[in-house]
Amino acid sequence: MESSQSAGNRTVQVRVMRQENPNSTPRWELFEVPYRPNMNVHMCLLEIQERPTTIEGSQTTPPCWEVNCLEEVCGSCTMVINGRVRQACSALVDTLSQPITIEPMSKFPVVRDLVVDRSRMFEELKKVKAWVPLDGTHALGNGPRYSQEEQSTAYVLSRCMTCGCCVEACPQYGPGSAFIGPAAINQVRRFNLHPTGALNKGERIETVMGPGGITDCGNAQVCASVCPKEIPLLESIAAVARDATVHSIRRWFGK
Template identity: 50%
Template structure:
């Protein structure tokens, strides 16, 4: 009986040696991982637009510090707070900024990062171009450094009655209104708003000197009008956005939907409100309530 030949087989017990071919033999994912690791292990340059108090002139300061693996802008600022020394070695006051949840649900840490309004907690250092430029969120008064006063945003929410009236129906679950899965899914898109103000910072029509309530408030009108208990005050909300500073002030730039960190369909909400206000105007004209 003829013995089997193994001319093309590799011995199982012998290791296979792969010739080193330099970085060109690395897969694209491996090259990217190596580049990211090198970048994280190196120092990061921060350029921060600072302001000592609301009426003082802004100025820039540069800092250089190491970023931990997986670090975001908030964690980098927290490290800087522990040892706040400029790139020139000058000790300075800690940088003032807001943060809370670290999970992109509260909106407190929103700021301008490399020219883009976004939450700082979800801005990973490894994904940003350096030097990283940090500025306070535009369109809002600066309190100090990266802290801004977003009272105008919350005042506008009050102006459009962005709340639900409690009528006692929820005390008895048998009388509580029911929401279909389809309606719930549609409403959930708008309920993710965390009042960060990014859409307002990007909107060319919103400013402290203007009456426009902004896309965030309009989206909440859309949400509240769709709620079973929110329909009681639907006409009041629509009247609030039919006047000065309301729906007609939107210039349809669509910057808001581009920068929204929660990907809320803001322009869709505004379009739907256009239909609702038209129907409300007809009701007002012909006495339909």
């Protein structure tokens, strides 16, 4: 239960991309904030929020950003920091070159400043039917048994927090494209691996077989390298692509 303390006169320079609303033109503002031990980019923004004065001394409004858990499990504070998409909470100042540049993600409409509208990603989860279709939540006994190894695989896949890092990095994904992106494709694999989820495997595979589906992946292979949860997205895309091929052959032969 400690309060933060400042360390000497060290400061941190931060350049923040500002945009008042979805229709206004973005501009940069440069700030200087006191350095604190264990400082992350979120804390830099907090300093600016309390004293929103640029380095030139002009008053401005506090920047807007999304934040919640502060331990990289909710995905809220995703932004582009020094050119790389990541969470502001786990971006430690000590590891970043200055001035630190902070921009909103580029693949989604900007709401204000660093806040973007990622609702498209949740719509994509709807599209691929990323769920086990339960008969009901009343007591119907145990779930299926499965091995420790199967659990390990499923667990890694299911840690996706829909933060958007993978789609921000993906050259195929964006406002002009229908591609559903690696995160949603990974969910297809995750539910098709589950014993009950697999009962609807075909239906789920079909959701990624049309336009915007698995064949829109350009194999740039950058999605997995920016995933903060180290989800093997390339493996997931390959697995779903394989299943889609098998499914279409089966469908061809009417099986």
